Amino acid sequence: MNNQQQSLWAFMAIESDKLLTQTLQHIGLTFISLIIAVLIGLPLGIFIARKKQFSGAVLGVAGVMQTIPSIALLGFMIPLLGIGAKPAIVALFIYALLPIIRNTYTGILGVDAYVTEAATAMGMSKRQILLKVELPLAMPVILAGIRTATVINVGVATLASFIAAGGLGEFIFGGISLNNTNMILAGAIPAALLAIIFDFLLSRLQNIKLKKLRPATAAIPVLLLLLASLYFIPSAYGGKLTAGFTPEFMGRQDGDLGLRQKYGLKIHTIVISDAVMYKAAFEKELDVISGYSTDGRLKAFGLMVLRDDKGIFPPYYAAPIVRDESLKKFPDLEKTLNLLSGRINDSIMTELNYRTDYLHQSPEKVAKDFLVAQRLYKPSRNGTDGMVRIGSKIFGEQYILAQMYTMLIKGYTDYDVATKTGLGGTKICFDALTNNQIDLYPEYTGTGLLVLLQPDQKTIDNLTHDKDKTYTFVKQEFEKRYHISWLQPIGFNNAYALMMRQKQSDDLGVKTISDLKLYLDKK
Numbered sequence: 001m002n003n004q005q006q007s008l009w010a011f012m013a014i015e016s017d018k019l020l021t022q023t024l025q026h027i028g029l030t031f032i033s034l035i036i037a038v039l040i041g042l043p044l045g046i047f048i049a050r051k052k053q054f055s056g057a058v059l060g061v062a063g064v065m066q067t068i069p070s071i072a073l074l075g076f077m078i079p080l081l082g083i084g085a086k087p088a089i090v091a092l093f094i095y096a097l098l099p100i101i102r103n104t105y106t107g108i109l110g111v112d113a114y115v116t117e118a119a120t121a122m123g124m125s126k127r128q129i130l131l132k133v134e135l136p137l138a139m140p141v142i143l144a145g146i147r148t149a150t151v152i153n154v155g156v157a158t159l160a161s162f163i164a165a166g167g168l169g170e171f172i173f174g175g176i177s178l179n180n181t182n183m184i185l186a187g188a189i190p191a192a193l194l195a196i197i198f199d200f201l202l203s204r205l206q207n208i209k210l211k212k213l214r215p216a217t218a219a220i221p222v223l224l225l226l227l228a229s230l231y232f233i234p235s236a237y238g239g240k241l242t243a244g245f246t247p248e249f250m251g252r253q254d255g256d257l258g259l260r261q262k263y264g265l266k267i268h269t270i271v272i273s274d275a276v277m278y279k280a281a282f283e284k285e286l287d288v289i290s291g292y293s294t295d296g297r298l299k300a301f302g303l304m305v306l307r308d309d310k311g312i313f314p315p316y317y318a319a320p321i322v323r324d325e326s327l328k329k330f331p332d333l334e335k336t337l338n339l340l341s342g343r344i345n346d347s348i349m350t351e352l353n354y355r356t357d358y359l360h361q362s363p364e365k366v367a368k369d370f371l372v373a374q375r376l377y378k379p380s381r382n383g384t385d386g387m388v389r390i391g392s393k394i395f396g397e398q399y400i401l402a403q404m405y406t407m408l409i410k411g412y413t414d415y416d417v418a419t420k421t422g423l424g425g426t427k428i429c430f431d432a433l434t435n436n437q438i439d440l441y442p443e444y445t446g447t448g449l450l451v452l453l454q455p456d457q458k459t460i461d462n463l464t465h466d467k468d469k470t471y472t473f474v475k476q477e478f479e480k481r482y483h484i485s486w487l488q489p490i491g492f493n494n495a496y497a498l499m500m501r502q503k504q505s506d507d508l509g510v511k512t513i514s515d516l517k518l519y520l521d522k523k
């Protein structure tokens with residue numbers, strides 16, 4: 001336990017600059033959206049307290065908006081507002097709105113009618129009654145709503161990293177992808193502490209006596225503005241080009257770490273989800289992105305791969321990995337899965353990905369069309385000799401492969417299949433496999449080597465330029481360590497790659513990663 005704690009603190013010390021930047025961004029996003037929610041929610045709460053006939057509609061709409069899943073809400077925002085802080089702020093504002101409206105409404109209605117009647121009898125106007133009587137008396141309830149909204153926003157703000165808005169989610173999702181517990185905790189602990197601290201401070205403010213509450217309340221706008229301004233304090237590395245890297249790529253030796261160490265590449269970088277990265281490059285919001293060499297969106301968005309002239313990206317040959325216990329339990333499974341071996345090369349996989357990523361064809365259709373063309377498709381036998389559980393990561397290629405394996409198993413064996421697709425990054429899929437939640441999923445030799453096995457640098461240097469050596473090493477080590485078998489490779493190499501728009505690459509004369517480094521150094 002002590003060693004684990006020491007390694008966590010050591011990791012946080014090494015990444016202290018990045019951690020500080022992400023914390024400031026996280027606080028800023030939380031309070032920018034909170035200010036907007038207060039400015040809109042407070043008047044709306046007052047309005048429906050005065051016009052009760054509208055209260056059901058206003059609270060109903062705010063409630064429905066809050067029930068939209070946060071990832072979906074961010075997805076809805078991207079076509080309208082692009083990537084970055086704007087869609088994140090709008091999404092956080094929507095989540096903060098309901099508790100502020102509801103508590104303002106409840107607080108004002110909770111003011112004793114005798115008090116407002118007395119104020120009216122004293123000659124006060126409606127405006128004076130609101131400002132001098134109702135709002136001060138309702139303020140503890142209103143502050144409770146703001147308190148709730150703040151805690152909600154601190155939690156939801158971790159998702160902002162998916163759309164390049166920054167925040168502590170960069171560490172959390174990078175750690176999930178990389179099987180790195182320290183990285184997850186480095187993001188999760190500060191986020192939890194922020195929620196606790198802000199909740200505690202607002203609870204103290206909420207419990208201040210009425211006489212002292214007015215000057216304290218007057219200070220709230222200033223404090224909120226100061227906290228919101230923290231988002232703009234972190235100064236990004238200057239430069240003409242901006243790169244968008246996935247959370248997993250940022251923490252990998254065959255990713256941003258390798259680019260900095262072997263190439264000395266220094267480029268202004270933002271963290272972004274794979275789901276929106278390619279489109280952001282196409283729309284010129286990003287200049288360079290991390291991607292996959294067989295991704296169909298290369299063709300769809302006019303991107304080209306920069307040649308890895310120093311060889312930091314190892315071979316990423318895909319193959320199904322299966323629990324040894326599952327191979328014993330399902331004797332026909334191995335030969336059935338190996339029917340796909342050698343059938344899909346790089347160009348075929350790119351075309352299949354293009355059909356799902358850009359033409360929006362379903363993975364089931366793409367998989368069936370391919371198997372039919374290869375004369376591998378057979379109708380399902382509707383088997384009852386046991387259930388094979390197939391997992392996949394959360395991108396199109398994995399969905400396609402999972403569907404191919406599903407159809408092969410159903411057509412060639414008497415087993416049934418349950419699919420658990422979209423399991424997120426490498427860590428989630430691999431943990432599901434080792435914990436007997438799934439029987440198999442498609443994996444890549446480079447990921448198996450660098451993310452899951454994590455051998456010493458000498459071993460990595462010896463293996464990464466030879467696809468057969470890499471495959472043999474991961475096959476042997478997985479069997480030895482985890483009792484998991486790598487079956488025969490499918491045939492394609494989906495390596496990591498740096499990409500640019502084809503026209504931009506031509507204009508700048510950047511064809512390799514070293515060319516990119518030289519261009520940035522000149523600037």
